[in-house]
Amino acid sequence: MNANCWVQYSGEVAEALKEEIAVALAKEGIAIVPPGGNDTGCLGICFIASPTGGAKFPFRNGEDYVIAVVMALSGTSQLEGWGLLLAGAADVLYWTDLEKVALQIKARFQRKLFVDQLFENSVLGDVVVGMSRTWRSLLRDIAETAHFGDTPILLMGESGTGKEVTARLIHALDPRPQKRDMVILDCSTIVPELSGSEFFGHERGAFTGALNERQGAFALADGGTLFLDEVGELPLTLQAQLLRVIQERSYKRVGGSTWHRTRFRLVCATNRDLADMVQKGTFRADLYFRIAGFVTRLPPLRERAEDIIPLAHYFLRRMSGSKHPPVLDDAVCRYLMERSYPGNIRDLQQVIARLMYRCAEDGTISIGYVARNERPADFTKLQDWLDDNFETLIQRAVLLGVGLKEIGRAAEDCAIRCATRLENGSLQKAALRLGVTDRALQIRRANSRDLTDRQIDEVRPLN
Numbered sequence: 187m188n189a190n191c192w193v194q195y196s197g198e199v200a201e202a203l204k205e206e207i208a209v210a211l212a213k214e215g216i217a218i219v220p221p222g223g224n225d226t227g228c229l230g231i232c233f234i235a236s237p238t239g240g241a242k243f244p245f246r247n248g249e250d251y252v253i254a255v256v257m258a259l260s261g262t263s264q265l266e267g268w269g270l271l272l273a274g275a276a277d278v279l280y281w282t283d284l285e286k287v288a289l290q291i292k293a294r295f296q297r298k299l300f301v302d303q304l305f306e307n308s309v310l311g312d313v314v315v316g317m318s319r320t321w322r323s324l325l326r327d328i329a330e331t332a333h334f335g336d337t338p339i340l341l342m343g344e345s346g347t348g349k350e351v352t353a354r355l356i357h358a359l360d361p362r363p364q365k366r367d368m369v370i371l372d373c374s375t376i377v378p379e380l381s382g383s384e385f386f387g388h389e390r391g392a393f394t395g396a397l398n399e400r401q402g403a404f405a406l407a408d409g410g411t412l413f414l415d416e417v418g419e420l421p422l423t424l425q426a427q428l429l430r431v432i433q434e435r436s437y438k439r440v441g442g443s444t445w446h447r448t449r450f451r452l453v454c455a456t457n458r459d460l461a462d463m464v465q466k467g468t469f470r471a472d473l474y475f476r477i478a479g480f481v482t483r484l485p486p487l488r489e490r491a492e493d494i495i496p497l498a499h500y501f502l503r504r505m506s507g508s509k510h511p512p513v514l515d516d517a518v519c520r521y522l523m524e525r526s527y528p529g530n531i532r533d534l535q536q537v538i539a540r541l542m543y544r545c546a547e548d549g550t551i552s553i554g555y556v557a558r559n560e561r562p563a564d565f566t567k568l569q570d571w572l573d574d575n576f577e578t579l580i581q582r583a584v585l586l587g588v589g590l591k592e593i594g595r596a597a598e599d600c601a602i603r604c605a606t607r608l609e610n611g612s613l614q615k616a617a618l619r620l621g622v623t624d625r626a627l628q629i630r631r632a633n634s635r636d637l638t639d640r641q642i643d644e645v646r647p648l649n
Contacts, residue, residue, distance in 0.1 A: 187215035189229060189295050194249075197235025199257070207233070210284045214292040232275070233257055251298050253291055257281040272305055297330075303330050304359060315500045316493030317607055322483050328352065328482060332359035337479030338432070338452040339461070340417075346482040346530030349455035350415060357411040366410035366507055369450075371403045374416040381424050385431075388440035398611045404437050407450035417477065418458035418469065432476045439604060487530045492604065494522055497531060501538040510546045517553045521562070604625065 191211075195204070206217050211231075230252040241418060244620040254275040256266070269276035276298075301407050301419045305314060305325070314325070315450070330357070331339065351368070357368040376384055385401030403412060420428075431437045432452060436445050452479045463469035487494065491582075497515075502511040514522070527533040553561075583593050601620060609615035617624040 187292055187296055187299075188217075189215060189299060190217050190219045190389060191231055192220065193218050193227035193233065195230045195233045195235065197257075199233060201237050206284060207288075209294060210288040214288050215289075216292060216295065227412075229298070231255060231291060234270075251276045251295075253294055254278045255287055256283060266479065269311035277499075300540045301326055301329055301333075302544075311593050315497050317488060317496065318490040318492045321490050321493060324485070329358065329359055331480045332356040333361055335480070336360075336451055338454070340478045340481045341453065341455040341484060342460075343455075343457060343485050344485030344530055345457050348531055349484060350413070353411070353413045353453045354486060357451070358481075359496065360411065360451055364409075366408065368413055369407040370401050370413045370415060372415045374419040376420075376424075378421060378424070381421075382427070382440045385424075385428070386439050389442045396434055399439070402429055402437075402439070404448045404450070405446065408448040409450070411451040411453060414452070414454045414477075414534070416456055417454040418439070418456035418467075419462055419465060420467070422470065425473045429470075429473055429476065432473070473480065473578075487527045487534060491523065492608070494527075494534065495519055497534055498522055498538050499623040501535050502542065505539060505542050510549065512542070512549045512551050515550055516553050518551050521553060521556060524562070525560075575610070597631065602630065 193207070211218065216229075216633075228250050230250045232252055232254045234254060234256050238256050254267075254270045254276050254277070256270075256278065265637050267280075270278045277294055279289060279607040281288055328339075331337065337564070342353075342354055343349055352631075353370075354368065358364075371384065382388070383400060383402060385402050385404060387400050387405055390399045413593070431448070438445055438450065460469050460474055460478070464471045464474050498514060498519075502514070506512070522534075522537070525537070529536070540557060540560075541551050541555050544557075545551050580593065583596075589595075602616065605616035605619045606613065609619065613627050614624045620627070622630075
């Protein structure tokens with residue numbers, strides 16, 4: 187393994203021990219480097235010498251992958267680890283001996299870098315569009331589960347959030363050699379009288395009209411992936427029939443007496459609350475726990491607003507085909523950001539399609555291309571960027587005892603990170619977007635790092 191990481195220390199740590207730590211990490215292929223100016227998303231290690239009860243460690247960068255190592259041999263509580271995770275740590279290790287800690291760090295870095303490599307593969311396709319922390323964190327969990335496990339996966343979420351596309355991602359990341367295709371079955375369109383044939387297949391002559399034998403979804407998915415879309419729409423009678431197949435991987439065709447074996451990865455999706463349906467008796471609890479090996483909720487587009495423009499650009503490129511895609515002017519971008527999307531990503535795709543159809547040959551999409559019935563009735567509301575989510579975050583900070591200066595500094599740091607990410611790491615373009623000079627932005631980032639370094643020996647209790 188060859189990896190670079192930054193290291194910080196909280197509390198008094200002898201220089202000799204710091205040198206030993208550097209040597210131990212180097213033996214595992216991990217080199218310590220100083221933090222740079224554009225190091226978002228780096229690997230990091232925070233060695234904490236003596237945490238106090240309920241400690242909250244001020245991590246240098248909330249977007250880095252940081253492992254916290256608690257070095258105190260006594261006087262620590264396991265509850266402190268949860269506080270460190272809340273503060274931004276990816277994992278918390280407790281000091282036993284240096285070699286063991288170095289091996290633990292190496293294993294976690296290797297896994298993180300491997301999942302990062304999965305993100306760089308073209309196999310991720312449409313799903314990777316978007317850089318919001320919510321979406322990328324969810325994708326990491328899905329990618330890890332898809333590649334390293336075979337447990338059934340349940341995808342929850344509103345209509346249009348990308349459940350089928352995510353299911354295709356899970357199938358693509360499945361490492362089985364010579365795996366077969368993914369079979370999709372929309373449970374909301376199944377006719378009850380033909381449901382047995384749809385799932386299990388049938389023998390010739392099993393019923394009127396069965397002129398030939400037919401393979402059902404379980405046979406077709408053998409060696410591949412079975413995606414049951416809208417699984418919450420299954421009637422109770424059919425739910426009972428699926429239990430044995432999912433548990434034992436064996437079934438009989440309709441009209442047949444022979445047991446057939448099948449092996450497939452099961453992915454289910456629904457826009458319903460299955461746990462609530464279990465409580466109401468409209469979905470079997472035993473089936474729910476068979477399909478819910480790993481449950482994840484795909485966020486609606488309103489919860490990943492920073493992905494709206496990247497998604498819009500993606501749809502423009504895809505709809506343009508071989509032609510150069512048109513450009514969205516700033517007013518249209520603002521309109522897209524402020525617009526509501528009850529149909530989520532599918533809704534946004536249709537909006538972009540309507541803009542594309544009206545676009546002239548000059549290659550720029552302006553607000554005049556927005557259909558009249560879709561234009562905002564009160565354009566002054568587009569200037570109102572403050573909403574309940576912002577106030578909720580500020581209220582939480584106030585309740586936790588965070589001071590006004592720290593809240594302002596955190597807001598500025600967040601704005602800088604967002605602008606830099608939107609401009610693909612260009613400080614000059616980010617500064618222009620934020621209405622400051624690039625020099626001012628560089629100074630602000632430098633001061634932020636210096637302040638964090640000065641705070642690094644502080645361990646503040648959670649209120």
